[in-house]
Amino acid sequence: MSVKTIVPSAQTYTQDEAFEASVAYFKGDDLAARVWVNKYALKDSEGNIYEKTPDQMHRRIAKEIARVEQRYANPMTEDEVFEVIKDFKYIVPQGSPMAGIGNPYQIASLSNCFVIGNEGDSDSYGGIMKIDQEQVQLMKRRGGVGHDLSHIRPKGSPVKNSALTSTGIVPFMERYSNSTREVAQDGRRGALMLSVSINHPDSEDFIDAKMEQGKVTGANVSVRMDDAFMQAVKDGKNYTQKYPIFSENPKNTKEIEAEKLWKKIVHNAWKSAEPGILFWDTIIKESVPDCYADLGYKTVSTNPCGEIPLCPYDSCRLLAINLFSYVEEPFTKKAAFNFKLFKKHIAIAQRIMDDIIDLELEKVDGILAKIDADPQADEIKAVERNLWKNIQTKAEEGRRTGIGITAEGDMLAALGIKYGSKEGTDFSVEIHKMLAIEAYRASVYAAKERGPFKIFDSEREKNNPFILRLKDADEKLYYDMLEFGRRNIALLTIAPTGTTSLMTQTSSGIEPVFMPVYKRRRKVNPNDQNVRIDFVDEVGDSWEEYVVFHHRFKQWMEVNGFDTDKNYSQEELNKIVKKSPYHKATSNDVDWLSKVRMQGAVQKWVDHSISVTINLPKDATEDLVGKLYLEAWQAGCKGVTVYRDGSRSGVLISNEEKEEDQETTLTAFPTKRPEILEADVVRFQNSKDKWIAFIGLIDGKPYEIFTGFADDEDGILIPRWVNEGLIIKNRNDDGTSRYDFQYKNKRGYKTTIEGLSHKFNPEFWNYAKLISSTLRHGMPIEKAVELINSLQLDTESINTWKNGVARALKRYVADGTEARKQKCENCNSTSLIYQEGCLTCKDCGSSKCG
Structure with missing residues (x-):
């Protein structure tokens, strides 16, 4: 097949020109404009922008679709x-097709x-x-x-190499996760889904791996649940794991209490929104491509958001x-759905998908x-x-497409119609049934x-x-x-x-509206004129x-006659929302069981799968999460993810005032930083670099850290004998915060070094804020x-800094604390404890500091 791409006009626009024109296009919506300019406007590797508004992008896409149409009978213009x-307005190519169709500046796939x-x-x-390597490519x-990862031998299995036994799944999870984090995609990280069958003997390790801080941060994880396991959970029975999974003659077997492992899955999902659940027997039974499993179309995993189960080397465009x-x-009161136009556009959308x-x-x-x-x-x-x-072979043979919807809410x-009501579910099923029939x-x-x-x-x-349903x-x-x-x-x-x-x-996908009114936060420079500061976070950002x-x-x-420019009070906004069709129909309001049942009903008319999240309030219990998972399985869902408010942080916040969090943290630290903290001064050297750390303490425990070079040219210089002092939070003339270090000299006079954060390289300071x-x-x-040890840092100097900070903080680890997932370099034992800041092996007595 010859490659012929229409090269766009050579006219270029600045970032500001494109943004300003796009803000006008989106009628003042600067967020939509910024997203379009940054992600989808045509640009080359040098940052030249060739499209000023989405109209030019849509014309670019239309030209290419029309070019392909000329190959076939009755072409669209x-x-x-x-x-x-x-x-x-009507048909929206998503992501990769939008960015890539007609783009001569990137050699990239159109598959999502x-x-x-x-x-x-x-x-x-x-x-x-x-x-x-394939993942990275x-x-x-x-x-x-x-x-x-279900094909990987479980931990401890014999292997015929120098290791003698297999390391199991988890190390490879980390490898694949790290590879994902290393690959940039036009300003974003790659997206990865790792799955494993619940039938695998290492599935519990897989489930726990994501819970360890700093591990597997570059992947979503999901567990493939089979009906036998779900039934064992429901009946309170044991379940046999095997390797190879579901083998008639397994090399490894392991009998487990299904309910015990189930509770761990539920707990982790309640705490961190992962793992997601894939109801694998439902996926395989309903899958049309699996009718061709022996020809290479056996479904083995899903894409990162779970909506496209795929066989190896197949891909999909959305x-x-x-x-x-x-x-x-x-x-x-006259609102009505135009089914005639919808039906017409489904046929066009499927034709465009085939052209893509x-x-x-x-x-x-x-x-x-x-x-x-x-x-x-x-x-x-x-x-x-x-x-x-x-x-290429899979795309030519199967020609898989991925038509979906947005704005259901x-x-x-x-x-x-109220989202989540019986009327709402029935109408949604009618829409998706028509979509399925007309697309087919x-x-x-x-x-x-x-x-x-x-x-x-x-x-x-x-x-x-699915075919019989049609x-x-x-x-x-x-x-x-x-x-x-x-x-x-x-x-x-x-x-x-x-x-x-x-x-x-509009609202996203099949989801209800997140919130009809919300607050959004944006970081501001407190030194700018006319800036309004409503919130200062715990590290001093405004x-x-x-x-x-x-x-x-x-x-x-x-x-309905409301003034959208008026500055409403919260009480007024609440009253307005109550009068709207969005009242009690947001993602946090919808009855969760109703939403699961709606997903199951709609799923019957979707041949791939549905990406949907059940949003739960912060006080939702683990029992509720488990109940929703069971209901999803019984309702015929192919997968489900729960998100409990607060289990992951974000930038959208409720417009209503939040009640003070009554949960106690792991320490008794105050929620507001005291103005004065006692501080230790710790010096360390890595390679030829000399470093210094100021560690603010509360009750002898580290609360904050400032670090950088310890010299008078690039960093900070204080006498070598100074090893303690005070860190004092002060205000600059413009109202911003600064942190000063104060110590007594040998005569007892106080000496103050102003602005610790400004004395150091910003890169070190930013990492210190994180810590x-x-x-x-x-x-x-x-x-x-x-x-700190898990941070993936680029330069040698920043890595020596990282190692030094870890050494400095180890001084404060209580003696006897176990070090997890580390081995003694002398005897390979895992029985390591911290002793005076050094790792000491309980078995052979060897010690390593630093």
Whole structure:
């Protein structure tokens, strides 16, 4: 297939020009404008911007879709495509297609997500390293990646190498996670999903790995639950884990209490929102591509958000239909859904998706040409080249698409239907049933015009539950599919639409509205003129808080005569919200069991999966989380994630005043920093660098730390004999905070060094702020040391600083504290304890400091 990309105009725009024009395009929405300019406006590697507003982007996409259309009968024109994609109103290509279609400046894939794996599930080091390399190669081309670890031998299994026994799953989780963090994708990190079967003997270690501070920070993790395990939990019975998983002749078996492991999963999800749950038997039973499992389409894992289960080396491109735009006269008594227009646009959306596969195959040709032209030796390029050849094969054979939706929450509100109600669920099912039927009809029609996907075989699919559902709903569609085949192996999904929904200015995906009114924080420079400071965090950064109306809530206000420019009090806002269709219908209000049942009902009309999060309040119990998981399994969901408020931090906060947190932290530290702290001065040397640390103490325990070079040229100079003093919080003339160090000289006079934070290199100071924050919130010192040691830092000097800070803090670890996951370098024992800041082996007595 020849590669022909339309090169855009050479005219370029500055960041400010594009941002200003985009703010006008989005009617003053600076967040949407910033997201579009930074992520999707066409730009080259030197930062030149070639598109000023999304209109130019949509015209670029329309040109390319129309070019592909010319290959087939009854082609759509560029203007016809442009009309349905412009203004983010109806059809919205998501993420990679939006950024990559018609982009001559990046050699990147149009696929949003990939799954990789080894043929025969090899768990050799060579196979494991191949996966690592493939993951990196995909991420540098912008894709999110998933792979399953169930093929890796459990910990302690015999191996025929110098190690003699297997290390198990967890070290490879860390390896893959670290690789993800190292790969940049146009200002963002790569996205990774790691999964494992609950049937694997190391699944408990997998579940616990994400809970350890600083470990596996570059991956989402999910557990593949089979029906037998879920039934054992429900019945209170034991469950047998095996390796290889589900083997008739396993090498390892392990009988466990299903409920005990289940409670650990629930606890971890309650505490940290992970692991996610994948109901694997449901996924496989319902999967249309798994009808072709013996031909290489056996589903093994999912993409990072869980909405696309995939076989190895398959990929998917995503597109969302904006449901809100089909509501005529929204937020009025005459509001109605335009099913006729929706039906018409589904067919167009599926046609565009099939065209995007052709564009993706051109992109893969370009990637392969780039690999071939690279100067490296063939043996170095072999893994990358074979990877993309495999992806090319799957895309050509299966032509998988991923049509989804966004704005479900706003659609229901605009119709006056409460999200989570029976009426709301019934209407959503009606929408998704139509989407499924019409997308499959469009795929059958495309097969008639363009030919079916290469391995289509109706006999293989005849007992698939999803296909049988389509048959019951529309027999003509089913028999047309028998006659003409289908263009695409699978078609539908419901993905999260984070940045997409910012630009459609609607609720995200299938989710309800997060909050109709909320506060957003932005960091401000306290030295700027006319700046308003509403909040100063624990490390002294200043923030402005401002009220934001959800766009469609604001539209409801306008329709119903409310002044959207008025500065309302909180009490007034509460009263307005109560009158709106968003009242008691936000992500924190919706009855959680109703939401799970809605997901299960909608899932029956989605051939891939649904990415959905159940939002729970901070005081939700672990029992509730477990109940929701069980309900999700019984309702026919393919997966589920829970998020309890506060289990992960974010920048959106409730507009209502939060009650003081009544939970006690691990230490008795005050929530407000005292003005004066006693302090230790610790000096250390790594390589040729001399460092100094000022450690603020409360009750002899570290509370904050300031560090940097200990010399008069680049850092701070105080007499060598000074080893203690005070850190005093003071105010500058402009109202900002500073931290001064005060000590007594040998004559007893006080000497003050002003502004510790300004005396040091900003990089050291920023890391010190991070460490100070963990100390202030009660992280045990030994855990803080582990966090510092896990930091991935770039330069030699910053690494010597890191090592020195860890040494300085070890002095404060209580004697006898165990050091986890470390081994004695002398005898390989894991029985290590801290003793006077040094790691001491209880077995052989050897000690290591530093």
